[in-house]
Amino acid sequence: MWLITVTCAAAAAAALATVAAPVASAEPRDGFLDELATLNIVLPGATVADTVGAGYHTCDLLRSGTTVLDAMDAAEHDYSLPPGQGTLFVSAATTNLCPDFAG
Numbered sequence: 001m002w003l004i005t006v007t008c009a010a011a012a013a014a015a016l017a018t019v020a021a022p023v024a025s026a027e028p029r030d031g032f033l034d035e036l037a038t039l040n041i042v043l044p045g046a047t048v049a050d051t052v053g054a055g056y057h058t059c060d061l062l063r064s065g066t067t068v069l070d071a072m073d074a075a076e077h078d079y080s081l082p083p084g085q086g087t088l089f090v091s092a093a094t095t096n097l098c099p100d101f102a103g
Contacts, residue, residue: 029055032096039088043079052097054079058090059098 026034029052036042036051043051054075061071068090076086094101 028096028099032092035092035096036089039085039092041081041085041089041092043081046079055089055093055097058093059101062090062094062098062101 032052032055033048043054046054058071058075061074062068066074071090072086074086075081075089076083079089081089
């Protein structure tokens with residue numbers, strides 16, 4: 001009887017954990033776009049696809065050995081961002097699109 005009670009309690013706890021588990025609500029690109037919107041960063045003339053592509057391009061630059069500072073400068077130059085927004089753009093990209101980037 002004790003074994004059945006413990007087993008039922010464990011099953012109930014497991015079911016509750018499954019129901020209460022957080023569900024990923026967004027794709028990495030959505031987090032990236034949301035962060036850019038929060039920071040008021042807009043790539044002039046770019047579509048959503050262009051903007052996401054620019055973020056992934058930044059990740060590719062970093063993975064290929066480009067320094068973070070150079071990636072920030074490149075973002076400002078290549079995407080016509082105001083001074084200082086390259087830093088925020090690279091941060092948003094690495095946080096959301098390539099969190100595995102370790103510098």
